[in-house]
Amino acid sequence: MNLEVRNIACGYAQRTVVRNISFGLDSGEVFSLLGANGSGKTTLFKAILGLLRPSEGSVLVDGEDIASWSRRQVARTFAYVPQAHTPPFPFSVRDVVLMARAAHLGIVESPGRNDRMIADASLETLGIAHLADAHYTEISGGERQLVLIARALAQRSHFLMMDEPTSNLDFGNQVRVLRHIKELAARGFGLLTTTHVPDHAFLCASRVAVLKDGRLLASGAPDDVLTEGSLGAAYGVALRIRLLEGGMRVCVPEMN
Amino acid sequence: MAAVPLQAKLSQTAPERSWRTDRSSLALAALGAAFVASLFGSLLFGRYPLSPSVWWHALTNSASAGVPGVVLLQVRLPRIFADLLIGAGLSVSGAAYQGLFRNPMVSPDILGVSAGAGLGAAAGILFGLDIVAIQFLSFGGGLLAVLLTCALAAPVSRRGDPVLTLVLVGILVGAVFMSLISLVKYVADTNTKLPAITFWLMGSMAAVNPRDVRLLAPIAIAGLVPLLLVRWRLNVLSFGEEEARALGIHTGRLRWTVILASTLLTASSVAVAGMVGWVGLVIPHLARMLVGPNYKVLLPASLLLGSSYLLLVDDVARSVSATEIPLGILTALVGAPFFLYLMTRSKRGWV
Numbered sequence: 001m002n003l004e005v006r007n008i009a010c011g012y013a014q015r016t017v018v019r020n021i022s023f024g025l026d027s028g029e030v031f032s033l034l035g036a037n038g039s040g041k042t043t044l045f046k047a048i049l050g051l052l053r054p055s056e057g058s059v060l061v062d063g064e065d066i067a068s069w070s071r072r073q074v075a076r077t078f079a080y081v082p083q084a085h086t087p088p089f090p091f092s093v094r095d096v097v098l099m100a101r102a103a104h105l106g107i108v109e110s111p112g113r114n115d116r117m118i119a120d121a122s123l124e125t126l127g128i129a130h131l132a133d134a135h136y137t138e139i140s141g142g143e144r145q146l147v148l149i150a151r152a153l154a155q156r157s158h159f160l161m162m163d164e165p166t167s168n169l170d171f172g173n174q175v176r177v178l179r180h181i182k183e184l185a186a187r188g189f190g191l192l193t194t195t196h197v198p199d200h201a202f203l204c205a206s207r208v209a210v211l212k213d214g215r216l217l218a219s220g221a222p223d224d225v226l227t228e229g230s231l232g233a234a235y236g237v238a239l240r241i242r243l244l245e246g247g248m249r250v251c252v253p254e255m256n
Numbered sequence: 257m258a259a260v261p262l263q264a265k266l267s268q269t270a271p272e273r274s275w276r277t278d279r280s281s282l283a284l285a286a287l288g289a290a291f292v293a294s295l296f297g298s299l300l301f302g303r304y305p306l307s308p309s310v311w312w313h314a315l316t317n318s319a320s321a322g323v324p325g326v327v328l329l330q331v332r333l334p335r336i337f338a339d340l341l342i343g344a345g346l347s348v349s350g351a352a353y354q355g356l357f358r359n360p361m362v363s364p365d366i367l368g369v370s371a372g373a374g375l376g377a378a379a380g381i382l383f384g385l386d387i388v389a390i391q392f393l394s395f396g397g398g399l400l401a402v403l404l405t406c407a408l409a410a411p412v413s414r415r416g417d418p419v420l421t422l423v424l425v426g427i428l429v430g431a432v433f434m435s436l437i438s439l440v441k442y443v444a445d446t447n448t449k450l451p452a453i454t455f456w457l458m459g460s461m462a463a464v465n466p467r468d469v470r471l472l473a474p475i476a477i478a479g480l481v482p483l484l485l486v487r488w489r490l491n492v493l494s495f496g497e498e499e500a501r502a503l504g505i506h507t508g509r510l511r512w513t514v515i516l517a518s519t520l521l522t523a524s525s526v527a528v529a530g531m532v533g534w535v536g537l538v539i540p541h542l543a544r545m546l547v548g549p550n551y552k553v554l555l556p557a558s559l560l561l562g563s564s565y566l567l568l569v570d571d572v573a574r575s576v577s578a579t580e581i582p583l584g585i586l587t588a589l590v591g592a593p594f595f596l597y598l599m600t601r602s603k604r605g606w607v
Contacts (some may be wrong), residue, residue, distance in 0.1 A: 012416055049502050075504025082502075088358045088493050089549035099492045103504025109553050110488035155503070 001027050001062055001078075001158045003048075003190060008057035010047040011214075017043040018214040019092065025192055027158060030185045032201040033194045034226070035211030036235050041194040044211070045161055048192070050074045075103035079131075079152035081162040084144035090135040093147050094119055100155035115154075122153040126180060142173030149180060160184065162193040166200055178204045180230070198226050198241075198251035210234045223249065280547040280557075287560040295563040298336050300326075301571050303578075305433025306332070319580025328464065335574075338464040339566045341476040342525040343535060347562025349518035350536025351543065351555055355494040356514050357423055360544075364522040367426035367515065371433035372401025373526035378440040378453045387463075391471070391527045394395050397433075402515065405429045410556075418511075419497060447606035448459025459530035461570050468528050479521035484515055485553065490514070490551040532566070532584050536556070539565055541598050 002024060009019035011220045013080065018040035033041050046052040048059050050066065058065045061077055069077075071139045079100070087096075097119040098111045113117070125127045126146045131139060136147060146166060152160050165181070167173040182204045185191055195201055201208045201222050208226060209219035212234045228241050231251060238254040300306055304327050306314075314325040349364040357366065365371065376397025380390030405426045413421040437457070443448045489510055492500045500507050524531065541556040566583075567588060573581045 042367060048497070051498050051501055071501055072504045073504050076503075078500070080502035082499055085495075088360055089355075089544070091491065091549050095550050097502055099495065102489065102492050102500075107489065143284065149444065213473040234566075 001192065003159055003192075004060040004063075005044075006046070006058050007047060007059060008047055008054045008059070010043055010052050012052075012055075012201070016214070018047070018211070019056070021057070021216055023207075023209055023216070023217040025159070027188050027192050028185055029206045030191045030193065030204050032182055032205035032222075033192070033211060034198060034208060034234065035194075036232075039211040039234070040210055042163065043165055043214075045080075045192075045194070047130060049078055049161060065251065070171075074105050075155060075157065077155035077157055077158045078161055079155040080149050081152045081160060081165060082141045082163055084141050084148060086137055086144075090137040093134050093136050093139065094122070094132045096136045096147055097122055097151045097154050097240045100151045103155060107125070114144070117152050117254040118149075118156070119167075122150040123147075125153060126150045131133045142169045142176070145169060145173070145177060149177070150185075154185075159192060164194050164196065165195065165222055166195065167203060173181075174200070185235050198231055199249075201226060202249045202251070226251070259601040260272070267588050270292055283547045284553060284557055284560075287543075287557055287564070290370075291560045291564045294567045295336070295340070298339070298571050299332065302327075302332060302575050318538070334469045335464045335570070336567065337469045338461055338472060338528060338571045340536065340563045341469075341472055342529055342532065343498045343539075343566025344559045344563040345476050345479060345521035345525050345562075345563070346536040347539035347543070348480055348483055348555055349521045349559040351551070351558040352490055352514050352518055353536075353538035354426045354540055355490040355513060355551060357419055359423075360495060360541065361537070362423075363534075365430065366423060367405045367519070368401035368430035368433055369398040369519050369522045370526055370531055371430040371525050372404075373398030374531055375401075375433045375437050375440065375456055377456055377527070377530070378437050378444075379454065381449055381453050382440050382444050384449075387454065388467075391468075394521050394527040395475075398526055399519060401429055401433050401598050402426075402519045404513070404521075417497065417554075418493065436486055454580065456530050457490075457584075458582035459532040461573070461578050461580075461581040464528065470534045472524055472528050475520050479519075479524070480559070480583040482517045484559075486510060486513060487551040487555040490555075491549075494508045494549075532585060532587050534595070535562060535566060535586045538595050538598070541595065545598065 005026045006022055008018055008021045011017035021044060023031070033044070035041050043052065047054045051068070058067060060066070062223060066074060066077070066099055067108065090117055094116070097229070101115040103125045105115070120129065121130060124130055128143060128146050128150065130141060131147065136144065141148070143216055148167070162181070165177050178200055186204070192232050194231055207220065208222045210217040210225060210230050218230050219235060226241070228239060238256070239251055240254060241249055241251050243249055299311060302309070306324055306328060310324045310326065314328045333348050337475050340379070346364055350362070353362045353364055355361050355365060373394045374397070377390050381392040385393065405422065408424040409418070409421045412425070441450055441453055444453055489505060492503050492505050492508065493510060497507055522536070539562040540554070540558050543554055547553045548558045570583055573583045573586050594600035
């Protein structure tokens with residue numbers, strides 16, 4: 001499947017936050033969006049998910065404009081992975097994952113056996129089947145992030161939209177989440193992620209875009225786009241990009 | 257198109273039912289038993305004790321039943337039905353609101369419905385209307401207050417979180433209606449009408465008659481059925497507006513359904529019994545402690561528990577002394593300390 005964002009402008013009542021945004025994403029790809037705080041990453045996410053109506057442009061899935069789609073239809077195509085959060089009630093992990101089935105159930109239906117199987121399989125894919133009966137409010141932040149990814153899988157959508165999936169995680173959990181991201185792309189999902197860490201984009205993105213003040217500064221392959229120039233401009237700090245043995249790139253700030 | 261993964265990974269055998277599912281169905285069954293016990297207990301208890309044989313005689317042969325028959329069919333039975341419906345209604349709407357507003361401190365009158373219904377009744381008493389008119393005025397006042405809250409919140413919520421806006425506007429509308437109640441009390445005749453208004457606002461089942469139940473029952477059912485039908489989706493709603501929408505929920509429609517149903521339940525209960533506080537706040541908490549937060553189980557559990565609770569408290573209200581203790585006083589007297597107890601022993605923050 002193909003996602004195409006075509007010349008989108010979007011924002012709130014009086015303020016346009018992002019404009020002239022165009023890019024595409026195919027199944028099996030990881031697309032990473034970088035940009036400073038307030039550069040419009042979240043707004044762009046909301047526009048694609050249909051949570052905000054774009055004032056210009058359109059979001060196309062396999063060429064079809066999704067503006068007229070129902071919430072259910074959007075949810076069956078895009079699964080949103082928010083940053084790990086704490087709901088007001090101590091739901092079990094399985095219950096949280098089962099909420100993904102809302103888009104597949106009628107308004108008076110509740111999850112049945114098949115849905116529970118899908119939820120348990122999703123937990124297993126993320127390697128957290130043992131947490132199924134734990135309270136979502138009592139597990140660690142890293143585990144919560146994995147549960148939210150499992151929930152997105154149980155939604156059976158084609159595209160996963162992850163909003164800073166590695167923020168607030170310890171180093172080990174960051175790496176684990178990045179590995180899952182690569183693996184899910186290999187399984188055929190299209191992943192759209194935002195990140196604050198250029199190294200994470202180097203590690204797992206097949207394509208990247210840099211957002212500055214609501215406009216796309218550059219987009220394309222990570223090695224071409226994530227340069228000292230573009231990243232320096234996006235974040236307003238001096239930095240260096242170094243090539244490690246094995247061809248991997250890392251981004252390090254200059255502390256003058 | 258990408259092959260959607262995972263299907264292959266599904267095991268062919270059904271997953272075993274978790275201990276959690278077993279535990280909550282067990283708790284639900286226990287609540288059902290408690291409900292039946294408190295229902296039958298309430299039939300027998302009272303200032304005028306009725307043995308099962310008297311009951312049987314009165315039910316099968318009401319014409320010749322005499323005093324027990326009158327006590328039973330005209331006084332006790334309607335009152336028990338009212339307890340049952342109002343306990344269920346307040347608890348279920350409280351539980352639903354706590355999910356909708358994502359806050360376990362929310363009670364069914366958060367949008368001003370009780371204050372509105374109270375004002376309607378107070379005004380009815382002030383103008384010396386008959387009881388039916390007072391009840392209709394009260395019910396209408398409750399609906400009006402919520403309508404006002406929603407109408408005032410609509411333009412504001414376009415620029416922010418619709419749920420938070422509703423709560424804030426609801427508190428304002430409630431405060432205005434409360435001060436209007438004070439105004440009505442201030443101008444009311446201090447010898448006749450002021451006591452009537454004050455007593456009515458305390459909440460009591462003492463005056464409930466068969467006609468009240470006939471009016472209350474259809475409205476209560478009209479409120480309970482939709483909430484029970486959509487109850488699983490309330491889980492998703494408690495994750496917040498945007499997340500619920502991203503999960504495929506049409507949040508606007510669901511929100512109005514919950515608000516309308518809860519308003520019917522609370523307004524009709526205030527119209528019949530006055531302000532019976534704390535039930536809609538405490539019972540959902542207790543139910544959540546027993547069966548967990550999943551609305552699939554929580555809502556039926558709240559219904560059973562709320563009914564049983566109000567039946568038992570009303571048993572106390574009508575039998576403990578020669579003069580009745582207003583129900584609203586008892587529910588607050590029992591509810592507030594009990595709530596504190598729940599808070600102190602809850603291990604998971606807001607259970």
